[in-house]
Protein backbone atom coordinates (compact mmCIF):
# COMPACT_ATOMS: atom_id res chain seq x y z
CA UNK A 93 0.00 0.00 0.00
CA UNK A 94 1.35 3.35 -0.98
CA UNK A 95 -0.33 5.44 1.69
CA UNK A 96 1.07 5.83 5.15
CA UNK A 97 -1.87 7.25 7.03
CA UNK A 98 -5.51 6.81 6.36
CA UNK A 99 -8.80 7.50 8.04
CA UNK A 100 -11.43 4.85 7.70
CA UNK A 101 -15.02 5.99 7.35
CA UNK A 102 -17.61 3.40 8.18
CA UNK A 103 -20.77 4.10 6.27
CA UNK A 104 -24.13 3.60 7.96
CA UNK A 105 -26.22 4.50 4.91
CA UNK A 106 -27.11 7.60 2.95
CA UNK A 107 -24.74 9.85 1.09
CA UNK A 108 -23.34 11.42 4.21
CA UNK A 109 -20.23 9.30 4.35
CA UNK A 110 -19.02 10.73 1.02
CA UNK A 111 -19.35 14.23 2.40
CA UNK A 112 -17.25 13.24 5.40
CA UNK A 113 -14.67 11.52 3.20
CA UNK A 114 -14.25 14.66 1.16
CA UNK A 115 -14.01 16.90 4.21
CA UNK A 116 -11.22 14.68 5.55
CA UNK A 117 -9.40 14.75 2.22
CA UNK A 118 -9.68 18.50 2.06
CA UNK A 119 -7.68 18.50 5.27
CA UNK A 120 -5.03 16.58 3.35
CA UNK A 121 -5.67 13.28 5.03
CA UNK A 122 -6.48 10.25 2.91
CA UNK A 123 -9.86 8.72 3.70
CA UNK A 124 -11.58 5.57 2.62
CA UNK A 125 -15.24 4.55 2.94
CA UNK A 126 -16.20 1.02 3.87
CA UNK A 127 -19.59 -0.45 4.73
CA UNK A 128 -20.39 -0.71 8.43
CA UNK A 129 -20.55 -4.48 8.11
CA UNK A 130 -16.79 -4.67 7.41
CA UNK A 131 -15.15 -7.37 9.51
CA UNK A 132 -13.18 -6.15 12.50
CA UNK A 133 -10.24 -8.31 11.45
CA UNK A 134 -10.11 -6.52 8.12
CA UNK A 135 -10.20 -3.12 9.80
CA UNK A 136 -7.38 -4.16 12.11
CA UNK A 137 -5.28 -5.26 9.17
CA UNK A 138 -5.66 -1.87 7.49
CA UNK A 139 -4.24 -0.12 10.54
CA UNK A 140 -6.12 3.14 10.02
CA UNK A 141 -5.01 6.14 12.03
CA UNK A 142 -8.62 6.69 13.02
CA UNK A 143 -12.16 5.52 12.38
CA UNK A 144 -15.17 7.75 11.76
CA UNK A 145 -18.61 6.26 12.06
CA UNK A 146 -20.67 8.23 9.56
CA UNK A 147 -24.13 8.00 11.09
CA UNK A 148 -27.29 8.92 9.29
CA UNK A 149 -29.12 10.96 11.89
CA UNK A 150 -29.46 11.68 15.55
CA UNK A 151 -30.86 8.22 15.97
CA UNK A 152 -27.72 6.81 14.42
CA UNK A 153 -25.44 4.16 15.77
CA UNK A 154 -24.77 4.28 19.44
CA UNK A 155 -27.67 6.55 20.29
CA UNK A 156 -29.56 3.60 21.69
CA UNK A 157 -32.96 5.01 20.79
CA UNK A 158 -33.65 3.58 17.38
CA UNK A 159 -34.14 -0.02 16.52
CA UNK A 160 -34.08 0.06 12.74
CA UNK A 161 -30.68 1.67 12.26
CA UNK A 162 -27.49 -0.34 12.28
CA UNK A 163 -25.30 -0.08 15.35
CA UNK A 164 -21.57 -0.40 15.52
CA UNK A 165 -20.12 -3.52 16.96
CA UNK A 166 -19.01 -2.52 20.45
CA UNK A 167 -15.71 -4.23 19.78
CA UNK A 168 -14.86 -1.45 17.36
CA UNK A 169 -14.14 0.79 20.32
CA UNK A 170 -11.69 -1.77 21.68
CA UNK A 171 -9.27 -1.89 18.75
CA UNK A 172 -7.02 0.75 20.23
CA UNK A 173 -7.83 3.02 17.27
CA UNK A 174 -9.49 6.41 17.90
CA UNK A 175 -13.22 6.37 16.96
CA UNK A 176 -15.35 9.39 16.30
CA UNK A 177 -19.01 9.21 15.82
CA UNK A 178 -20.16 11.82 13.39
CA UNK A 179 -23.73 12.80 12.58
CA UNK A 180 -24.78 15.29 9.89
CA UNK A 181 -26.08 17.79 12.46
CA UNK A 182 -22.74 17.67 14.28
CA UNK A 183 -20.58 18.10 11.24
CA UNK A 184 -22.13 21.28 9.87
CA UNK A 185 -20.29 24.55 9.48
CA UNK A 186 -17.23 25.81 11.29
CA UNK A 187 -17.95 23.89 14.43
CA UNK A 188 -18.04 20.63 12.53
CA UNK A 189 -14.83 21.48 10.76
CA UNK A 190 -13.15 22.25 14.08
CA UNK A 191 -14.40 18.98 15.52
CA UNK A 192 -13.05 17.03 12.59
CA UNK A 193 -9.73 18.87 12.61
CA UNK A 194 -9.31 18.20 16.31
CA UNK A 195 -10.06 14.51 15.83
CA UNK A 196 -7.63 14.13 12.95
CA UNK A 197 -4.68 16.15 14.12
CA UNK A 198 -4.93 15.86 17.92
CA UNK A 199 -6.69 12.59 18.62
CA UNK A 200 -5.38 10.55 15.68
CA UNK A 201 -2.12 12.49 15.37
CA UNK A 202 -2.04 12.39 11.59
CA UNK A 203 0.38 14.63 9.71
CA UNK A 204 -1.83 15.52 6.76
CA UNK A 205 0.43 14.81 3.83
CA UNK A 206 -2.18 13.67 1.35
CA UNK A 207 -2.32 15.94 -1.66
CA UNK A 208 -2.37 15.55 -5.43
CA UNK A 209 1.40 15.85 -5.85
CA UNK A 210 2.00 13.06 -3.39
CA UNK A 211 -0.82 11.07 -4.89
CA UNK A 212 0.83 11.24 -8.32
CA UNK A 213 4.13 10.02 -6.90
CA UNK A 214 2.52 7.20 -4.96
CA UNK A 215 0.51 6.12 -7.98
CA UNK A 216 3.50 6.17 -10.28
CA UNK A 217 5.36 3.86 -7.93
CA UNK A 218 2.34 1.60 -7.54
CA UNK A 219 1.77 1.37 -11.30
CA UNK A 220 5.43 0.56 -11.97
CA UNK A 221 5.34 -2.14 -9.36
CA UNK A 222 2.12 -3.64 -10.70
CA UNK A 223 3.14 -3.60 -14.36
CA UNK A 224 6.84 -4.44 -14.34
CA UNK A 225 7.97 -4.62 -17.94
CA UNK A 226 4.64 -5.78 -19.39
CA UNK A 227 2.66 -3.99 -22.09
CA UNK A 228 -0.43 -2.00 -21.25
CA UNK A 229 -3.36 -0.83 -23.36
CA UNK A 230 -5.89 1.88 -22.68
CA UNK A 231 -9.09 2.85 -24.44
CA UNK A 232 -9.64 6.57 -24.90
CA UNK A 233 -13.17 7.88 -25.14
CA UNK A 234 -12.48 11.59 -25.27
CA UNK A 235 -13.80 11.87 -21.71
CA UNK A 236 -11.88 13.17 -18.73
CA UNK A 237 -11.52 9.90 -16.78
CA UNK A 238 -9.90 7.80 -19.49
CA UNK A 239 -7.71 10.76 -20.47
CA UNK A 240 -6.39 11.42 -16.97
CA UNK A 241 -5.90 7.71 -16.23
CA UNK A 242 -3.95 7.22 -19.46
CA UNK A 243 -1.69 10.24 -18.99
CA UNK A 244 -0.91 9.15 -15.44
CA UNK A 245 -0.06 5.61 -16.55
CA UNK A 246 2.09 6.98 -19.35
CA UNK A 247 3.97 9.11 -16.84
CA UNK A 248 4.70 5.94 -14.89
CA UNK A 249 5.66 3.49 -17.63
CA UNK A 250 6.19 5.59 -20.75
CA UNK A 251 5.84 3.79 -24.05
CA UNK A 252 4.93 0.48 -22.51
CA UNK A 253 1.47 2.02 -22.81
CA UNK A 254 -0.47 2.11 -26.06
CA UNK A 255 -3.75 4.00 -26.26
CA UNK A 256 -6.54 2.88 -28.54
CA UNK A 257 -9.03 5.43 -29.73
CA UNK A 258 -12.04 3.99 -31.52
CA UNK A 259 -13.78 6.63 -33.61
CA UNK A 260 -17.34 5.36 -33.93
CA UNK A 261 -18.37 8.42 -35.87
CA UNK A 262 -20.75 9.53 -33.13
CA UNK A 263 -18.57 12.12 -31.44
CA UNK A 264 -19.13 15.86 -31.33
CA UNK A 265 -17.56 18.41 -33.61
CA UNK A 266 -13.81 18.72 -33.10
CA UNK A 267 -13.48 15.90 -30.58
CA UNK A 268 -11.59 13.43 -32.71
CA UNK A 269 -9.02 16.04 -33.72
CA UNK A 270 -8.62 17.16 -30.12
CA UNK A 271 -7.97 13.67 -28.78
CA UNK A 272 -5.48 12.90 -31.54
CA UNK A 273 -3.70 16.20 -31.05
CA UNK A 274 -3.55 15.91 -27.27
CA UNK A 275 -2.35 12.32 -27.06
CA UNK A 276 -0.50 11.83 -30.29
CA UNK A 277 1.24 15.19 -30.61
CA UNK A 278 1.23 16.91 -27.26
CA UNK A 279 1.82 14.02 -24.84
CA UNK A 280 3.42 11.79 -27.45
CA UNK A 281 1.65 8.72 -26.16
CA UNK A 282 1.62 5.85 -28.66
CA UNK A 283 -1.88 6.12 -30.06
CA UNK A 284 -3.76 3.82 -32.38
CA UNK A 285 -6.56 5.72 -34.04
CA UNK A 286 -9.21 3.42 -35.44
CA UNK A 287 -11.49 4.94 -38.01
CA UNK A 288 -14.52 2.71 -37.52
CA UNK A 289 -17.09 5.28 -38.62
CA UNK A 290 -18.39 3.33 -41.58
CA UNK A 291 -18.59 0.10 -39.62
CA UNK A 292 -20.80 1.66 -36.98
CA UNK A 293 -23.01 3.57 -39.41
CA UNK A 294 -23.56 0.44 -41.48
CA UNK A 295 -24.61 -1.49 -38.40
CA UNK A 296 -26.91 1.33 -37.32
CA UNK A 297 -28.55 1.92 -40.68
CA UNK A 298 -32.33 2.02 -40.32
CA UNK A 299 -32.28 1.18 -36.61
CA UNK A 300 -34.83 3.26 -34.71
CA UNK A 301 -35.12 1.71 -31.29
CA UNK A 302 -32.94 3.41 -28.64
CA UNK A 303 -32.08 0.21 -26.79
CA UNK A 304 -31.23 -1.52 -30.03
CA UNK A 305 -28.91 1.35 -30.96
CA UNK A 306 -27.13 1.19 -27.60
CA UNK A 307 -26.73 -2.56 -27.89
CA UNK A 308 -25.30 -2.41 -31.40
CA UNK A 309 -22.84 0.33 -30.47
CA UNK A 310 -21.73 -1.43 -27.28
CA UNK A 311 -21.12 -4.75 -29.04
CA UNK A 312 -19.39 -3.25 -32.04
CA UNK A 313 -17.17 -1.21 -29.78
CA UNK A 314 -15.97 -4.31 -27.99
CA UNK A 315 -15.34 -6.05 -31.28
CA UNK A 316 -13.25 -3.21 -32.71
CA UNK A 317 -11.32 -2.71 -29.49
CA UNK A 318 -10.61 -6.39 -29.20
CA UNK A 319 -9.33 -6.60 -32.77
CA UNK A 320 -6.92 -3.74 -32.17
CA UNK A 321 -5.81 -5.04 -28.81
CA UNK A 322 -5.03 -8.45 -30.32
CA UNK A 323 -2.87 -6.74 -32.93
CA UNK A 324 -0.74 -5.32 -30.14
CA UNK A 325 -0.41 -8.90 -29.06
CA UNK A 326 1.20 -9.31 -25.72
CA UNK A 327 -0.63 -6.72 -23.63
CA UNK A 328 -1.20 -7.94 -20.09
CA UNK A 329 -2.93 -4.91 -18.58
CA UNK A 330 -5.84 -2.64 -19.39
CA UNK A 331 -6.22 0.87 -17.97
CA UNK A 332 -9.67 1.78 -16.68
CA UNK A 333 -10.81 5.21 -15.55
CA UNK A 334 -12.89 3.79 -12.71
CA UNK A 335 -13.64 6.48 -10.10
CA UNK A 336 -14.31 6.19 -6.42
CA UNK A 337 -17.98 6.92 -7.04
CA UNK A 338 -18.09 3.89 -9.35
CA UNK A 339 -16.57 1.74 -6.64
CA UNK A 340 -18.81 2.76 -3.79
CA UNK A 341 -22.50 2.95 -4.16
CA UNK A 342 -25.03 3.86 -1.53
CA UNK A 343 -27.28 0.91 -1.50
CA UNK A 344 -30.02 2.65 0.48
CA UNK A 345 -30.95 -0.62 2.13
CA UNK A 346 -29.51 0.44 5.47
CA UNK A 347 -26.41 -1.65 5.04
CA UNK A 348 -24.28 1.24 3.89
CA UNK A 349 -22.01 1.19 0.90
CA UNK A 350 -21.51 -1.88 -1.17
CA UNK A 351 -18.80 -2.48 -3.66
CA UNK A 352 -20.01 -2.71 -7.23
CA UNK A 353 -18.75 -5.66 -9.12
CA UNK A 354 -16.65 -4.75 -12.09
CA UNK A 355 -16.36 -7.98 -13.98
CA UNK A 356 -17.48 -6.53 -17.24
CA UNK A 357 -14.13 -4.74 -17.67
CA UNK A 358 -15.85 -1.88 -19.41
CA UNK A 359 -17.58 -4.40 -21.60
CA UNK A 360 -14.47 -6.24 -22.72
CA UNK A 361 -14.68 -9.99 -23.17
CA UNK A 362 -13.29 -11.98 -20.29
CA UNK A 363 -11.23 -14.23 -22.52
CA UNK A 364 -8.85 -11.37 -23.24
CA UNK A 365 -7.51 -12.00 -19.81
CA UNK A 366 -6.26 -8.51 -19.09
CA UNK A 367 -5.50 -7.37 -15.60
CA UNK A 368 -6.92 -3.98 -14.69
CA UNK A 369 -5.02 -0.86 -13.76
CA UNK A 370 -7.36 1.60 -12.11
CA UNK A 371 -5.29 4.55 -10.96
CA UNK A 372 -8.31 6.77 -10.23
CA UNK A 373 -10.32 4.36 -8.14
CA UNK A 374 -9.55 6.30 -4.97
CA UNK A 375 -10.60 9.67 -6.37
CA UNK A 376 -13.74 11.74 -6.59
CA UNK A 377 -14.54 13.49 -9.87
CA UNK A 378 -13.30 16.91 -8.81
CA UNK A 379 -10.06 15.33 -7.61
CA UNK A 380 -9.66 13.73 -11.02
CA UNK A 381 -10.05 17.15 -12.63
CA UNK A 382 -7.42 18.58 -10.31
CA UNK A 383 -5.13 15.70 -11.16
CA UNK A 384 -5.72 16.27 -14.87
CA UNK A 385 -4.77 19.92 -14.52
CA UNK A 386 -1.60 18.98 -12.63
CA UNK A 387 -0.69 16.51 -15.36
CA UNK A 388 -1.00 19.30 -17.90
CA UNK A 389 -4.18 18.29 -19.69
CA UNK A 390 -6.06 21.12 -21.37
CA UNK A 391 -9.03 22.83 -19.79
CA UNK A 392 -11.29 21.52 -22.55
CA UNK A 393 -10.54 17.95 -21.62
CA UNK A 394 -10.41 18.42 -17.86
CA UNK A 395 -13.69 20.31 -17.69
CA UNK A 396 -15.49 18.29 -20.32
CA UNK A 397 -19.17 17.70 -19.61
CA UNK A 398 -20.35 14.09 -19.29
CA UNK A 399 -20.98 12.52 -22.68
CA UNK A 400 -22.70 9.17 -23.19
CA UNK A 401 -20.74 6.25 -24.63
CA UNK A 402 -23.19 5.83 -27.56
CA UNK A 403 -22.59 9.49 -28.32
CA UNK A 404 -24.74 11.40 -30.75
CA UNK A 405 -26.64 8.22 -31.59
CA UNK A 406 -28.85 8.78 -28.53
CA UNK A 407 -29.35 12.43 -29.50
CA UNK A 408 -30.68 11.70 -32.97
CA UNK A 409 -34.19 10.39 -32.56
CA UNK A 410 -34.93 7.51 -34.90
CA UNK A 411 -32.53 6.28 -37.51
CA UNK A 412 -29.05 7.73 -37.94
CA UNK A 413 -27.23 8.79 -41.07
CA UNK A 414 -24.33 11.04 -42.09
CA UNK A 415 -26.59 13.94 -42.97
CA UNK A 416 -28.35 13.99 -39.60
CA UNK A 417 -25.04 13.65 -37.80
CA UNK A 418 -23.67 16.67 -39.65
CA UNK A 419 -26.74 18.77 -38.81
CA UNK A 420 -26.62 17.84 -35.14
CA UNK A 421 -22.87 18.44 -34.88
CA UNK A 422 -23.15 21.95 -36.27
CA UNK A 423 -26.09 22.97 -34.08
CA UNK A 424 -24.49 21.41 -31.00
CA UNK A 425 -21.20 23.22 -31.64
CA UNK A 426 -22.99 26.58 -31.81
CA UNK A 427 -24.85 25.87 -28.57
CA UNK A 428 -21.65 24.85 -26.79
CA UNK A 429 -19.74 27.84 -28.08
CA UNK A 430 -22.38 30.32 -26.91
CA UNK A 431 -22.69 28.74 -23.47
CA UNK A 432 -18.94 28.88 -23.05
CA UNK A 433 -18.77 32.47 -24.24
CA UNK A 434 -21.47 33.40 -21.73
CA UNK A 435 -19.33 31.83 -18.98
CA UNK A 436 -22.01 29.30 -18.05
CA UNK A 437 -20.10 26.16 -19.00
CA UNK A 438 -19.07 25.20 -15.46
CA UNK A 439 -22.41 26.09 -13.95
CA UNK A 440 -24.47 23.93 -16.26
CA UNK A 441 -23.94 20.19 -15.84
CA UNK A 442 -24.75 19.21 -19.40
CA UNK A 443 -25.86 21.21 -22.42
CA UNK A 444 -26.38 19.74 -25.84
CA UNK A 445 -28.57 19.65 -28.93
CA UNK A 446 -31.00 16.91 -29.92
CA UNK A 447 -32.29 16.23 -33.43
CA UNK A 448 -35.87 14.91 -33.46
CA UNK A 449 -37.32 12.80 -36.22
CA UNK A 450 -39.85 15.38 -37.43
CA UNK A 451 -40.04 18.36 -39.73
CA UNK A 452 -42.09 21.50 -39.53
CA UNK A 453 -42.96 24.49 -41.67
CA UNK A 454 -41.16 27.83 -41.56
CA UNK A 455 -40.15 30.80 -43.72
CA UNK A 456 -36.69 31.74 -44.94
CA UNK A 457 -36.04 34.53 -47.44
CA UNK A 458 -39.77 34.74 -48.03
CA UNK A 459 -39.80 31.11 -49.06
CA UNK A 460 -41.66 28.32 -47.34
CA UNK A 461 -39.35 25.84 -45.65
CA UNK A 462 -40.00 22.35 -44.40
CA UNK A 463 -37.10 21.35 -42.18
CA UNK A 464 -35.89 19.88 -38.88
CA UNK A 465 -36.27 21.47 -35.46
CA UNK A 466 -33.37 21.38 -33.00
CA UNK A 467 -34.07 20.77 -29.33
CA UNK A 468 -31.74 22.43 -26.85
CA UNK A 469 -31.27 20.54 -23.61
CA UNK A 470 -29.40 22.04 -20.64
CA UNK A 471 -29.56 20.85 -17.05
CA UNK A 472 -28.00 21.61 -13.72
CA UNK A 473 -27.16 18.66 -11.50
CA UNK A 474 -24.59 17.33 -9.07
CA UNK A 475 -24.67 13.64 -9.94
CA UNK A 476 -27.00 13.16 -12.93
CA UNK A 477 -29.40 11.17 -10.73
CA UNK A 478 -31.70 14.19 -10.60
CA UNK A 479 -31.46 17.34 -12.68
CA UNK A 480 -33.18 20.70 -13.13
CA UNK A 481 -33.59 22.33 -16.53
CA UNK A 482 -31.16 25.22 -16.59
CA UNK A 483 -32.58 28.74 -16.42
CA UNK A 484 -30.61 30.10 -19.36
CA UNK A 485 -31.21 33.84 -19.92
CA UNK A 486 -33.74 34.49 -22.68
CA UNK A 487 -31.35 36.79 -24.53
CA UNK A 488 -28.81 33.99 -24.74
CA UNK A 489 -31.44 31.52 -25.94
CA UNK A 490 -32.43 34.06 -28.56
CA UNK A 491 -28.85 34.39 -29.77
CA UNK A 492 -28.37 30.62 -29.94
CA UNK A 493 -31.64 30.13 -31.76
CA UNK A 494 -30.95 32.72 -34.44
CA UNK A 495 -27.40 31.51 -34.97
CA UNK A 496 -28.51 27.91 -35.42
CA UNK A 497 -31.23 28.83 -37.88
CA UNK A 498 -28.92 31.17 -39.79
CA UNK A 499 -25.94 28.83 -39.89
CA UNK A 500 -27.50 25.38 -40.16
CA UNK A 501 -29.56 25.33 -43.26
CA UNK A 502 -31.46 22.13 -42.57
CA UNK A 503 -32.93 23.61 -39.36
CA UNK A 504 -35.82 26.06 -39.28
CA UNK A 505 -36.96 25.95 -35.64
CA UNK A 506 -35.30 25.79 -32.22
CA UNK A 507 -37.05 24.68 -29.03
CA UNK A 508 -35.86 24.54 -25.43
CA UNK A 509 -36.58 21.50 -23.27
CA UNK A 510 -38.00 22.59 -19.89
CA UNK A 511 -38.31 19.12 -18.34
CA UNK A 512 -36.43 18.28 -15.17
CA UNK A 513 -35.29 14.78 -14.16
CA UNK A 514 -37.46 13.12 -13.05
CA UNK A 515 -39.76 12.81 -14.93
CA UNK A 516 -37.51 13.37 -17.95
CA UNK A 517 -34.12 11.76 -18.37
CA UNK A 518 -31.17 13.94 -19.30
CA UNK A 519 -30.64 12.25 -22.66
CA UNK A 520 -33.54 11.90 -25.05
CA UNK A 521 -32.91 8.23 -25.75
Ligand code: XMP
Nearest residue numbers: 398399400401402442476513517518519520
Ligand atom coordinates in the same frame (compact mmCIF):
# COMPACT_ATOMS: atom_id res chain seq x y z
P1 XMP B 1 -30.03 9.95 -18.24
O1 XMP B 1 -30.33 10.22 -19.68
O2 XMP B 1 -30.30 8.53 -17.84
O3 XMP B 1 -28.45 10.15 -18.10
O4 XMP B 1 -30.69 10.93 -17.31
C1 XMP B 1 -27.77 10.23 -16.90
C2 XMP B 1 -26.31 10.52 -17.19
O5 XMP B 1 -25.69 9.42 -17.83
C3 XMP B 1 -25.20 9.78 -19.11
N1 XMP B 1 -25.45 8.64 -19.99
C4 XMP B 1 -24.52 7.75 -20.36
N2 XMP B 1 -23.21 7.66 -20.07
N3 XMP B 1 -23.04 5.71 -21.39
C5 XMP B 1 -22.46 6.66 -20.60
O6 XMP B 1 -21.26 6.59 -20.38
C6 XMP B 1 -24.34 5.72 -21.71
O7 XMP B 1 -24.83 4.85 -22.42
C7 XMP B 1 -25.12 6.79 -21.16
N4 XMP B 1 -26.44 7.14 -21.26
C8 XMP B 1 -26.60 8.26 -20.52
C9 XMP B 1 -25.97 11.03 -19.48
O8 XMP B 1 -25.26 11.82 -20.42
C10 XMP B 1 -26.11 11.69 -18.14
O9 XMP B 1 -24.92 12.35 -17.75
